[in-house]
Amino acid sequence: MKKYLDAVLGVFLISYIIIINLISDAKVAFSFPILILGILLILFHFLRIKNQNSIFWSKYLKIAKILMYIGLIFFLGIEAAIITYPKNDDRKSDYIIVLGAGLANKTTPSTILKGRLDAALDYLKDNNSAIIVLSGGRGSDENIPESHAMSKYLQEKGVDKSKIIIEDKSRDTNENFKYSKEKIEGYSKKNMDQINVKIITTDFHALRSSILARKNGFVYYSNYSSSTVWYLIPITYTREAFAIVKSILFD
Structure with missing residues (x-):
């Protein structure tokens, strides 16, 4: 199963985007980047299988994995901040x-x-x-x-x-x-x-x-x-991590 994880994840992302856009009553933001990611994961799977014996591909894959893990750590850190931030203060305001x-x-x-x-x-x-x-x-x-x-x-x-x-x-x-x-x-x-x-x-x-x-x-x-809404949690929280970085740097 591990051998096909990238392809399975790609198919899942594409299916998820199609489904939530069909059942949502408005355009779901960030759908296109997730759709592209799903397609890239499927393409990556076939490239990996085709070049699995290539020394160059092996070195490239190691670098890609390191960068992916670094990015994942930052992403999870931002997600933790989003999830734990206080959200329901009912004290009176003007x-x-x-x-x-x-x-x-x-x-x-x-x-x-x-x-x-x-x-x-x-x-x-x-x-x-x-x-x-x-x-x-x-x-x-x-x-x-x-x-x-x-x-x-x-x-x-x-x-x-x-x-x-x-x-x-x-x-x-x-x-x-x-x-x-x-x-x-x-x-x-x-x-x-x-x-x-x-x-x-x-x-x-x-x-x-x-x-x-x-x-x-x-x-x-x-x-x-x-x-x-439960079915929008994955895409909204994912999008928000990138949006926070954008807001801190550019807004």
Whole structure:
């Protein structure tokens, strides 16, 4: 079985990506890189079998294994940080920011986004004085900004429109915080070091959200997260490890 492990893993990754995209109500981010990885693993299997007696291939394989183990150690370290980062602080805050996460059918919140909005509703049960900032612009495959769909969803659940602030320019998490900060400071007439903010997102996203909140000048903040749908856990947590590196280096 070990002899075919790379090919089996490749087939599994390809099958997983196809299945989750068929059952998901919105485009699953990071699908293409995982699909390519699956194809490469299958190609690697056949190259390895074909060149198993080659001295050059043997040396190349040893170097590749060393690099793979180093990368795996870093990856697992980041995953451990993502998993253990505090995600459910229910203490009262002045403002809550709900981060966008894509729309289904171009107009309604996706499964992940509904989870975040439901977490916001849950948090508001005991913290109903908080002002709600809905942060999310319009993606290339969406008919309306995410924050507009989010506002409609919350209002249908009984949230007063007067408690909602719309931020509809952002296209990624870094911009979520950049433009939400402008909205909060403009509305409150205070600096961020005078405001306590609750970040509402999905569990896999809590650590990176906090990193980017700090980078954008947020001082007093904590997380209240929804849970990831079980079949999306592998791809969302894998993607997030790479996204954290990208955010630390480039955002």
